[in-house]
Amino acid sequence: MLLRKLGAVLALAALSFxxxxxxxxxxxxxxxxxxxxxxxxxxxxxxLDPPKAEDGESVAVIDNVFDGLVRYADxxxxxxxxxxxxxxxxxxxxxxxxxxxxxxxxxxxxxxxAQAVVFTFERLTQEKHPLHSPDLVNTNLYSSIKKVTAKDAxxxxxQLEPAVPPTLFLxxxxxxxxxxxxxxxxxxxxxxxxxxxxxxxxxxxxxxERKQKIILEANKNYFxxxxxxxxxxxxxxxxxxxxxxxxxAGKLDAMDGVSPTAAKEIGERKDFxxxxxxxxxxxxxxxxxxxxxxxxxxxRRAAALALDPARIVSLNLQGMGTVAKNLMPPFIFAxxxxxxxxxxxxxxxxxxLEQAGVSLPLKLELLHMANPRPYFPxxxxxxxxxxxxxxxxxxxxxxxxxxxxxxIPKTRAGEFEACLLGWTGDTADPDNFLYILAGKDNVNxxxxxxxADESVNKACVAGQSELDDAKxxxxxxxxxRKLREDAPLVPLVHADQLVGARSRVKGLKLHPTGRRxxxxxxxxx
Amino acid sequence: xxxxxxxxxxxxxxxxxxxKRTGVLPFVLRRLRSTIPVLLGVAFCVVLATKLIPGTxxxxxxxxxxxKEIAELDRKYGxxxxxxxxxxxxxxxxARGDLGECWLHERPVATELRERFPATAELTLxxxxxxxxxxxxxxxxxxxxxxxxVDYATMTIALVGVSMPVFWLGILxxxxxxxxxxxxxxxxxxxxxxxxxxxxxSALSRDPALFWDVVKHLALPAVxxxxxxxxxxxxxxxxxxxxxxxxxxxxxxxxxxxxxxVVVLKHGLRNALIPIVTATGLQLAALLGxxxxxxxxxxxxxxxxxxxxxxxxxxxxxxxGAVLVVAVVFTLANLVVDLSYGVIDPRVRPT
Numbered sequence: 086m087l088l089r090k091l092g093a094v095l096a097l098a099a100l101s102f103x104x105x106x107x108x109x110x111x112x113x114x115x116x117x118x119x120x121x122x123x124x125x126x127x128x129x130x131x132x133l134d135p136p137k138a139e140d141g142e143s144v145a146v147i148d149n150v151f152d153g154l155v156r157y158a159d160x161x162x163x164x165x166x167x168x169x170x171x172x173x174x175x176x177x178x179x180x181x182x183x184x185x186x187x188x189x190x191x192x193x194x195x196x197x198x199a200q201a202v203v204f205t206f207e208r209l210t211q212e213k214h215p216l217h218s219p220d221l222v223n224t225n226l227y228s229s230i231k232k233v234t235a236k237d238a239x240x241x242x243x244q245l246e247p248a249v250p251p252t253l254f255l256x257x258x259x260x261x262x263x264x265x266x267x268x269x270x271x272x273x274x275x276x277x278x279x280x281x282x283x284x285x286x287x288x289x290x291x292x293x294e295r296k297q298k299i300i301l302e303a304n305k306n307y308f309x310x311x312x313x314x315x316x317x318x319x320x321x322x323x324x325x326x327x328x329x330x331x332x333x334a335g336k337l338d339a340m341d342g343v344s345p346t347a348a349k350e351i352g353e354r355k356d357f358x359x360x361x362x363x364x365x366x367x368x369x370x371x372x373x374x375x376x377x378x379x380x381x382x383x384x385r386r387a388a389a390l391a392l393d394p395a396r397i398v399s400l401n402l403q404g405m406g407t408v409a410k411n412l413m414p415p416f417i418f419a420x421x422x423x424x425x426x427x428x429x430x431x432x433x434x435x436x437x438l439e440q441a442g443v444s445l446p447l448k449l450e451l452l453h454m455a456n457p458r459p460y461f462p463x464x465x466x467x468x469x470x471x472x473x474x475x476x477x478x479x480x481x482x483x484x485x486x487x488x489x490x491x492x493i494p495k496t497r498a499g500e501f502e503a504c505l506l507g508w509t510g511d512t513a514d515p516d517n518f519l520y521i522l523a524g525k526d527n528v529n530x531x532x533x534x535x536x537a538d539e540s541v542n543k544a545c546v547a548g549q550s551e552l553d554d555a556k557x558x559x560x561x562x563x564x565x566r567k568l569r570e571d572a573p574l575v576p577l578v579h580a581d582q583l584v585g586a587r588s589r590v591k592g593l594k595l596h597p598t599g600r601r602x603x604x605x606x607x608x609x610x
Numbered sequence: 611x612x613x614x615x616x617x618x619x620x621x622x623x624x625x626x627x628x629x630k631r632t633g634v635l636p637f638v639l640r641r642l643r644s645t646i647p648v649l650l651g652v653a654f655c656v657v658l659a660t661k662l663i664p665g666t667x668x669x670x671x672x673x674x675x676x677x678k679e680i681a682e683l684d685r686k687y688g689x690x691x692x693x694x695x696x697x698x699x700x701x702x703x704x705a706r707g708d709l710g711e712c713w714l715h716e717r718p719v720a721t722e723l724r725e726r727f728p729a730t731a732e733l734t735l736x737x738x739x740x741x742x743x744x745x746x747x748x749x750x751x752x753x754x755x756x757x758x759x760v761d762y763a764t765m766t767i768a769l770v771g772v773s774m775p776v777f778w779l780g781i782l783x784x785x786x787x788x789x790x791x792x793x794x795x796x797x798x799x800x801x802x803x804x805x806x807x808x809x810x811x812s813a814l815s816r817d818p819a820l821f822w823d824v825v826k827h828l829a830l831p832a833v834x835x836x837x838x839x840x841x842x843x844x845x846x847x848x849x850x851x852x853x854x855x856x857x858x859x860x861x862x863x864x865x866x867x868x869x870x871x872v873v874v875l876k877h878g879l880r881n882a883l884i885p886i887v888t889a890t891g892l893q894l895a896a897l898l899g900x901x902x903x904x905x906x907x908x909x910x911x912x913x914x915x916x917x918x919x920x921x922x923x924x925x926x927x928x929x930x931g932a933v934l935v936v937a938v939v940f941t942l943a944n945l946v947v948d949l950s951y952g953v954i955d956p957r958v959r960p961t
Contacts, residue, residue, distance in 0.1 A: 118798060121798055123797045123798060131714055131715060132714075132715055132716065137716075219679050219682035219683055219686065220679070220683055276716065276717070279715065279716060279717075280715070280717065292800075294800075294911070295715075295722070295725060295726070295911060296793075296909065296911035296915060296919075297793050297794065297911050298797060300800075318797055318798065320793075320797045321909075322792060322909065323909065327784075327790065327792060327909075330790040331790050331792070334789060334790050336790070336796070336797060337797070490922065490923075490924070494666075497677075529677050530677055
């Protein structure tokens with residue numbers, strides 16, 4: 086009697102649990118909802134105050150809430166007007182005048198005028214500004230801005246010292262860190278701005294639920310035309326596999342961070358589409374130029390000549406990428422198109438090693454990160470391919486692995502012989518790749534190879550103030566040639582950006598710079 | 611070992627010893643006072659552990675910052691000061707009720723914890739409810755017919771439950787689930803309400819679809835988490851009830867002609883409850899530990915996943931705050947367990 090009763094209770098409980106898990110009706114609202122777009126990505130945004138953001142996931146939200154003075158066109162790295170309708174600069178490049186678009190309002194209703202622009206740049210560039218702080222990122226991009234003045238309500242003047250090449254200055258202004266901030270909101274509550282951002286962008290920030298979602302709503306009065314969606318929801322799902330499952334179950338409309346393997350699966354399914362675009366990134370192999378025998382350029386070049394990046398693209402990126410000829414992707418200004426296609430030339434490599442007088446087999450410790458990165462989705466496999474290639478010329482590499490959190494401090498401190506690393510550009514300008522990755526000034530920082538060549542550094546610094554495009558191009562082409570000869574960093578791959586989407590998604594385009602803008606996206610049924 | 615006749619041994623002395631300092635309130639105050647050194651110790655361990663991890667808060671934050679900016683950040687966060695100084699200043703601030711500001715989001719830790727706490731509370735309570743219901747039922751089933759098929763079956767389940775790591779079970783459940791479920795509610799839906807408990811808030815919203823969605827999302831992580839205490843409760847109920855059923859008063863009850871269910875549940879189980887309640891209270895600690903894993907597997911936005919994020923991003927104030935809160939919750943739970951003895955067993959109620 087009792088047994089039966091208790092048994093019945095348990096059975097009932099188990100059944101109801103099974104029922105909860107088994108039934109799978111999509112909520113009616115989700116199935117028909119053609120105005121809410123759900124975008125899944127690998128992690129949550131950390132902070133939405135533009136110059137404080139450092140992670141791509143914060144930038145993705147900032148891209149839709151804020152506008153800059155200028156922007157990259159929808160599908161190229163051409164500069165086009167945004168909050169600034171037009172602009173001109175003095176012949177010496179030191180005085181820039183921007184004329185702002187009329188009647189643009191922040192989401193809180195306050196006008197976006199010259200004062201807001203002045204406020205934004207003073208905060209960014211003046212260390213004494215009350216809202217400046219050491220964790221504002223990319224400040225080096227704006228360090229030449231000495232003075233910003235409002236000439237009238239819609240005219241702003243920038244004084245630069247030294248002068249910056251027009252293309253470089255404008256592309257620095259497209260970067261998310263230079264988005265125009267709402268002075269009233271930021272001053273009223275500086276702490277809150279990072280979780281309740283107010284901009285002029287196509288979407289209005291609505292709500293942030295940590296680790297769950299960020300909800301944006303359409304800005305119906307957006308000055309460049311209101312978005313087609315009414316709601317945009319960003320959802321963090323850490324595991325790639327779990328995110329893919331959510332997409333395939335129709336719970337997401339699109340997702341970022343598609344692994345090459347998942348890309349194949351999405352591409353093969355009907356009702357889903359895979360979007361591809363060369364990414365503004367480079368994955369490279371860095372040698373520590375301060376450690377023997379890697380301080381000898383011949384040894385580094387020999388190792389470079391042993392490698393076959395095409396194998397990395399086909400094996401580790403499943404073809405979803407391109408072989409890197411230079412340290413920056415091809416769509417960037419001054420990319421050296423005369424660089425030879427990287428293919429292994431192992432006899433030449435052996436000769437170089439002989440000339441350098443190293444005894445074979447040469448031992449090498451190759452450090453790789455444990456976690457997938459945009460440019461190396463399978464770091465360990467990539468390290469294995471490199472190990473195999475190096476062996477063919479008599480370099481015996483042992484692999485060492487380190488978690489990403491410690492990887493950056495370790496490599497910057499020079500605690501390695503050779504390591505895999507990469508860079509995702511902030512701007513589509515050679516300065517952002519060549520100077521950052523190989524300039525002597527950035528040793529102990531982003532230049533992990535500790536390559537301290539004066540001529541390269543000088544050329545890079547000169548490039549920052551060369552106003553003539555042709556001369557500037559020549560400077561950077563020379564730098565790329567020199568880097569090929571010295572091989573402190575061996576460029577390997579440019580991984581494609583991959584986004585998986587349901588086929589009902591229309592108008593979603595991947596921008597070369599990785600910008601995620603949803604203004605033109607709509608949903609069909 | 612948890613026999614009911616030994617229950618006196620685990621009942622706190624204040625229930626038994628007569629004198630001025632008896633009564634519930636002084637006891638509660640004394641217990642609360644004794645938690646202070648515990649919390650100081652917890653804070654010490656957390657500060658020490660974070661010091662031992664390589665890297666500094668500045669370097670954790672800034673992949674794109676320069677050396678100088680990183681150093682400035684470290685200084686701003688007080689990372690360059692000696693360990694003991696960091697520890698003492700932290701304790702002083704906590705004593706004033708200030709948990710500090712987390713480094714990652716630059717928000718008050720107290721606010722972040724307040725936002726995250728209901729999720730963990732809801733998950734833990736749901737898991738506890740499942741474990742208590744199922745665990746007691748299984749235990750009673752096993753005790754009524756010892757060494758029968760039911761007994762072996764239940765105890766096998768309990769053994770599997772106690773040995774299987776909760777994150778592994780969580781992953782298995784996710785694979786088995788026909789619908790991929792993460793977080794607390796469907797992405798397109800939102801739960802608004804006064805409590806932060808989605809079950810309650812969605813019920814208040816009178817939207818059956820929303821409530822159902824919340825239940826679905828809660829079910830898997832709650833079951834996964836429930837296996838930790840469930841196994842212990844089942845085994846304990848069995849042992850304790852078996853012993854109680856051999857007592858004289860049970861024979862008397864049967865002799866009076868009472869129905870078997872009344873005998874077992876009213877006379878037997880009630881007397882067997884004290885060790886079960888004690889164990890349940892202690893299991894809360896295991897639950898909070900298990901919550902870190904379960905929440906991470908199911909992306910449950912609670913304190914557990916908060917601890918995980920804070921630890922991996924070396925967000926010291928966030929980590930300290932969260933661990934302190936867990937320590938406080940744990941101590942309070944034990945206090946409640948002690949107080950509940952009086953309710954269950956009138957013999958130990960203070961007079």
